[in-house]
Amino acid sequence: MIPIMHSIAEMYAKGKSLHHAYLVDGERVPTLAELRRFFERELKVAVQGNPDVIVQEFETLGIDDSRALKDFANRKALGGKKLFVVAADFFTREAQNSLLKLFEEPAPDTHFFIVTENADTLLPTLKSRLMRVYAEGEGKQGLLKEIDDFLKMPARLRLESPLITTLIEEKDKQKAISFLDALALELRERAGKDVALYKSVFEEMLASRNYLRDRAASVKLILEHLSLIVPTLR
Secondary structure, eight states, rough: OOOOHHHHHHHHHHHOOOOOOEEEEOHHHHHHHHHHHHHHTTSOOTTTOOOOOOEEEEEEEOOOHHHHHHHHHHHHOOSSSSEEEEEEEEEEEHHHHHHHHHHHOTTTEEEEEESSSSSGSSSSHHHTTTTTEEOSSSHHHHHHHHHHHHHHSSSSHTSSSSSEEEHHHHHHHHHHEEEEHHHHHHHHHHGEEEEGGGGHHHHHHHHHHHHTTTTTTTHHHHHHHHHHOOOOOO
């Protein structure tokens, strides 16, 4: 799997845009170092002494911390972008609920990077509002292998793959969203200079991600649709 910031940097280089909020699943120290390098080298934004860049670390992020973060986010930027990095081992339920509206209605040119090694403990409603990216690791390599197999398969065989059958059987919408996020990143990487050719596919994937947030959405129907429209790439 390619490094976290390389994935995001590739997407930024092609479209000059960032998602409003990322969930970065990885170890705190190396991930924060990667983020700082990404801000300075790719975004050309100084980190040290910049009031538009907030980097905070917590053992447990509580309700008062999340409210303070919202207050920071509502302030007017002095430069072009406001960048918020929040690294925490755990997030209280109250804090997560407080952050929901912030990520649901993001301010223009405001971007969040939530860093944790315990992403699976977050509320599904909160995770669904974040684009999840992964650090390198054995478990994540397994997901990449399954996505690699999925992309290589003819469309007619994808519904029989272990990854898709498991997602359909479990009906876990959050796992399906995480799969879509990882699939989109890998597809962009493989498309390379031809990424514009797949614009309609990415639009369908984004729409599918939004549908999965609906309580009445069918994981099976959405994954069946994606299995047919995502191109086979070897």
